Amino acid sequence: MRMTPRPAVLVHLCGVKEWSRARDRGEIRPEPGKPGFIHLSTLEQVHLPANRLYRGRTDLVLLYIDPAALDSPVRWEPGVPTDPQSMLFPHLYGPLPVRAVLKASAYPPGRDGAFPSAPQDPT
Numbered sequence: 185m186r187m188t189p190r191p192a193v194l195v196h197l198c199g200v201k202e203w204s205r206a207r208d209r210g211e212i213r214p215e216p217g218k219p220g221f222i223h224l225s226t227l228e229q230v231h232l233p234a235n236r237l238y239r240g241r242t243d244l245v246l247l248y249i250d251p252a253a254l255d256s257p258v259r260w261e262p263g264v265p266t267d268p269q270s271m272l273f274p275h276l277y278g279p280l281p282v283r284a285v286l287k288a289s290a291y292p293p294g295r296d297g298a299f300p301s302a303p304q305d306p307t
Contacts, residue, residue: 193286194224194258194274195302196247197234203245203288211279221275224249224258227302232267240297245288253284 198212206212214220225233230246238244251258256278263273293299 190251191226192251193227194249194251195227195230196222196224196249196280197230197238197244197291198247199241200243200245203247206280207282210283211281213279214277219275221259221277222280224274224276226274227304229267229271229273230302231299232263232271233273234291234293234299236264236266238299240293242292244291246291246302247280247285248287248289249280249284250286251284253281255279255281 196212198206202212212222214222223233234244251274254276256276258274258276260272261275263271267273289303291299291302
């Protein structure tokens with residue numbers, strides 16, 4: 185597997201309602217029946233899963249995450265065959281604690297329904 189530099193900030197996409205529930209519970213949990221991880225991305229790659237899975241949704245928030253504040257392991261694994269060759273995505277194998285979220289911001293699509301690259305500044 186190709187080595188990936190560890191970024192200072194990771195991101196997670198979710199709906200406004202999911203983020204509200206997470207704040208009440210204190211965490212986002214992996215979805216039951218799914219592979220057992222929470223899909224994360226780097227700022228440079230988040231538009232790929234956003235466009236593949238959520239194209240046109242207007243209720244998404246982008247959670248900026250401090251990887252050092254995560255309690256569960258993050259594994260860098262391949263995405264899907266249509267992703268750029270050798271691209272690895274960070275997958276969190278356990279809950280995402282709300283305390284690890286540095287900032288949450290709206291992540292709206294453009295007029296054509298496509299998501300742009302993520303803003304680089306989490307502050």
